[in-house]
Amino acid sequence: xxTFQAQLAQKLSDALAVAELPNAGDVxxxxxxxxxxYQSNAAMIxxxxxxxxxxxxxxxxxxxxxxxxxxxxxxxxxxxFINFTLRAEAIAKQAGELLRDDRLGVARSTSPKKIVxxxxxxxxxxPMHVGHIRSTVLGDAxxxxxxxxxxDVIRDNHIGDWGTQFGMVIWGWKHxxxxxxxxxxxxxxxxxxxxxxxxxxxxxxxxxxxxxxxxVKLQAxxxxxxxxxxxxxxxxxxxxxxxxxxxxxxxxxxxGESFYNDRLPDVVERLLKSGIAEISEGAVCxxxxxIPELADKPAIIRKKDGxxxxxxxxxxxxxxxxxxxxRDTIWIVTGAPQLLHFKQIFEIARREGYDTDFRHxxxxxxxxxxxxxxxxxxxxxVPLRDVLDEAIERARKIIDEKNPDLxxxxxxxxxxxxxxxxxxxxxxxxxxxxxxxxxxxxxxxLQGNTAPYLQNAxxxxxxxxxxxGEPGPKIDKLILAEPAEINLAKRLCQxxxxxxxxxxxxxxxxLATYLFELANSFHGFYEACPVLKSEEPARGSRLAICExxxxxxxxxxxxxxxxxxEQM
RNA sequence: GCGCUCGUAGCUCAACUGGAUAGAGCGUUGGCCUCCGAAGCCAAAGGUUGUGGGUUCGACCCCCGCCGGGCGCACCA
Numbered sequence: 001x002x003t004f005q006a007q008l009a010q011k012l013s014d015a016l017a018v019a020e021l022p023n024a025g026d027v028x029x030x031x032x033x034x035x036x037x038y039q040s041n042a043a044m045i046x047x048x049x050x051x052x053x054x055x056x057x058x059x060x061x062x063x064x065x066x067x068x069x070x071x072x073x074x075x076x077x078x079x080x081f082i083n084f085t086l087r088a089e090a091i092a093k094q095a096g097e098l099l100r101d102d103r104l105g106v107a108r109s110t111s112p113k114k115i116v117x118x119x120x121x122x123x124x125x126x127p128m129h130v131g132h133i134r135s136t137v138l139g140d141a142x143x144x145x146x147x148x149x150x151x152d153v154i155r156d157n158h159i160g161d162w163g164t165q166f167g168m169v170i171w172g173w174k175h176x177x178x179x180x181x182x183x184x185x186x187x188x189x190x191x192x193x194x195x196x197x198x199x200x201x202x203x204x205x206x207x208x209x210x211x212x213x214x215x216v217k218l219q220a221x222x223x224x225x226x227x228x229x230x231x232x233x234x235x236x237x238x239x240x241x242x243x244x245x246x247x248x249x250x251x252x253x254x255x256g257e258s259f260y261n262d263r264l265p266d267v268v269e270r271l272l273k274s275g276i277a278e279i280s281e282g283a284v285c286x287x288x289x290x291i292p293e294l295a296d297k298p299a300i301i302r303k304k305d306g307x308x309x310x311x312x313x314x315x316x317x318x319x320x321x322x323x324x325x326x327r328d329t330i331w332i333v334t335g336a337p338q339l340l341h342f343k344q345i346f347e348i349a350r351r352e353g354y355d356t357d358f359r360h361x362x363x364x365x366x367x368x369x370x371x372x373x374x375x376x377x378x379x380x381x382v383p384l385r386d387v388l389d390e391a392i393e394r395a396r397k398i399i400d401e402k403n404p405d406l407x408x409x410x411x412x413x414x415x416x417x418x419x420x421x422x423x424x425x426x427x428x429x430x431x432x433x434x435x436x437x438x439x440x441x442x443x444x445x446l447q448g449n450t451a452p453y454l455q456n457a458x459x460x461x462x463x464x465x466x467x468x469g470e471p472g473p474k475i476d477k478l479i480l481a482e483p484a485e486i487n488l489a490k491r492l493c494q495x496x497x498x499x500x501x502x503x504x505x506x507x508x509x510x511l512a513t514y515l516f517e518l519a520n521s522f523h524g525f526y527e528a529c530p531v532l533k534s535e536e537p538a539r540g541s542r543l544a545i546c547e548x549x550x551x552x553x554x555x556x557x558x559x560x561x562x563x564x565x566e567q568m
Numbered sequence: 569g570c571g572c573u574c575g576u577a578g579c580u581c582a583a584c585u586g587g588a589u590a591g592a593g594c595g596u597u598g599g600c601c602u603c604c605g606a607a608g609c610c611a612a613a614g615g616u617u618g619u620g621g622g623u624u625c626g627a628c629c630c631c632c633g634c635c636g637g638g639c640g641c642a643c644c645a
Contacts, residue, residue: 031588041587044625054625078588079625123645163645257645283643293571296641303643310645337639339572364574365638373638402607430581433573435638441594442580446607448593449581456607464604501584510584516592523608532604546604568607 001097001105003497005029007070008038008084015065021046021057027084029494035077036085037490043080054080088486092478095489098496099476099548104555105496108150113357116154116321117143119333120251123160124236125169125190128243129381130374130438131335134363137424138432139333140249140561141508142361148559149500154252154325158317159240161233161256163310165194167215171207172197173228174214186235219261233258246388247420248561253325260316264308267316268301276351277301286348299344314345322349322356329357331506336362336433361506364435366427374438388420394444395419395452399568406567414565418444418452421562425451428560429512449516451562454553457519458564461550464531464543473544479537484528488521488545495552499559508560515556522549 002010009027016023025042043058050057058076065074071084098105119139122128139155147153172193182189201208218225233256244250268284271277277286282304288294301312321327332342342360349356368374376382396415399406406414426443429450430436446452465471480486498514501507531542554564 028584035588044587048625081588160645165645281642285642298642300643305643307643309643336573340640434581435574437580439580445594452607460605460608467604505585509582513582526604527609530604
């Protein structure tokens with residue numbers, strides 16, 4: 001089953017062939033409803049190539065364009081656009097088929113990839129904070145969508161569990177640890193150890209040296225230090241798991257930086273041997289002299305003290321993903337500050353001969369009311385846990401007010417879905433690169449492009465079925481008469497066109513915008529077209545449209561990692 | 569200094585990779601509940617897309633120059 005867009009593109013392509021014109025341009029949704037439903041710029045592109053009159057070419061194409069029963073006779077408009085207006089019968093037929101399709105018309109990719117998506121990447125011994133929301137939620141949504149489109153996806157959490165900070169954490173553990181505090185709030189205690197040790201080491205060279213020694217011992221697999229390190233990692237992971245549970249985010253593998261530790265010497269040796277790396281100022285570096293923007297920015301893969309750093313780890317990580325995980329595509333989702341770093345890493349991989357499809361997917365920041373990075377009143381990072389708890393609390397308050405008669409169990413479930421959904425959606429509904437201002441009132445509003453608004457549209461549909469006493473529609477043959485129901489059905493057919501587009505430039509906000517418009521269309525339908533009170537066959541047809549709306553809303557939100565309540 | 573990125577209605581954000589008269593929500597103003605959930609819908613007002621040039625049938629989008637914000641530029645991750 002093909003989308004209208006694909007079908008019309010095929011018709012256009014056929015017409016161009018018959019008219020002996022080269023294939024050009026495309027069919028896209030109309031920019032404005034008054035132009036119909038779809039438009040093509042083929043004639044204007046051909047006109048430019050051939051130096052001819054675009055409207056004349058459009059007429060010529062039209063003479064051979066047979067859209068069959070899909071649309072009314074196409075028209076030429078403006079500078080040479082070809083406009084298509086779908087026929088209600090065609091929309092009814094297509095929507096009917098969607099009802100029978102558990103993929104809602106979304107085609108599987110014709111070239112499935114083996115993708116590893118690296119997202120999340122929290123650091124051990126540090127609390128997760130608001131900043132983690134974006135890359136985590138974005139990566140999760142991309143993973144869900146890629147999977148739905150038929151790609152083979154591995155979700156990898158690249159935990160920051162190795163590095164120089166452990167020298168201080170271990171020293172602090174040995175000298176300053178408060179066991180009771182650790183039991184109460186492990187991460188807070190680890191942070192305290194790190195902070196206090198850090199302060200001491202800056203003022204006391206002896207402490208600084210001692211920390212360095214602890215790190216060396218850890219890297220030499222000293223049993224005591226290793227077990228302290230292990231305990232820190234385990235405590236942190238437990239904390240992370242709790243957040244992922246609340247967020248409904250799950251990983252296939254969680255390979256921390258430590259996992260690659262044994263491989264680092266080989267990486268450096270190999271790169272030196274192949275001449276990709278060289279020694280400069282005592283460090284082992286890779287230079288990119290032929291790439292202007294990297295020309296004076298070498299990647300250091302072994303420090304002059306002999307230690308490895310994160311560039312070394314990331315080269316090893318790339319190897320592992322390609323060779324051990326057998327991936328041909330690597331997506332890394334992180335904040336923008338790491339752009340330069342991954343440019344270097346990808347370039348090193350290319351020099352090693354890998355033709356893997358590397359994508360570094362970056363995102364903007366979450367800002368406070370002052371338009372600066374969101375911070376607590378005291379200036380620290382806002383803990384993720386606090387944000388999630390508050391989201392659920394605020395949702396609960398709204399529910400208590402709007403629908404006090406629900407059972408407590410229902411309220412708990414619903415406030416979780418609404419609160420967490422609101423936080424996720426606020427992020428995903430925006431273009432991933434823009435910095436956005438965090439606002440509880442906006443994200444939890446029932447009006448506008450928000451999760452609660454979409455969830456409410458879903459709940460209204462479900463409510464119709466509850467009232468009807470029927471679980472679903474009895475028919476799947478639609479009869480479309482009212483403009484509002486034609487409009488809604490048309491919208492439903494577009495789901496299959498939208499979902500694949502998200503991966504074009506990794507923009508879940510395209511899907512979010514679509515779902516918002518779908519909910520708008522549904523509400524328009526809801527106002528204009530009585531369902532239960534209408535006569536057959538309109539009643540059955542409208543129930544079927546409702547069913548399809550619910551499924552598209554639910555599936556679409558699910559692809560964004562957002563759950564829907566049955567009532568709210 | 570160099571590189572990347574962003575600048576769109578009073579506010580918060582879109583604009584499907586160059587398409588037609590730049591769209592939403594909030595806020596403001598005015599309408600709609602004897603009718604499936606008003607947690608909703610309809611309508612109005614609101615713009616020199618930071619700025620100055622250029623490319624072309626057509627530019628928020630591409631190119632060049634400024635202005636302003638953010639981030640990054642050799643051993644922290």
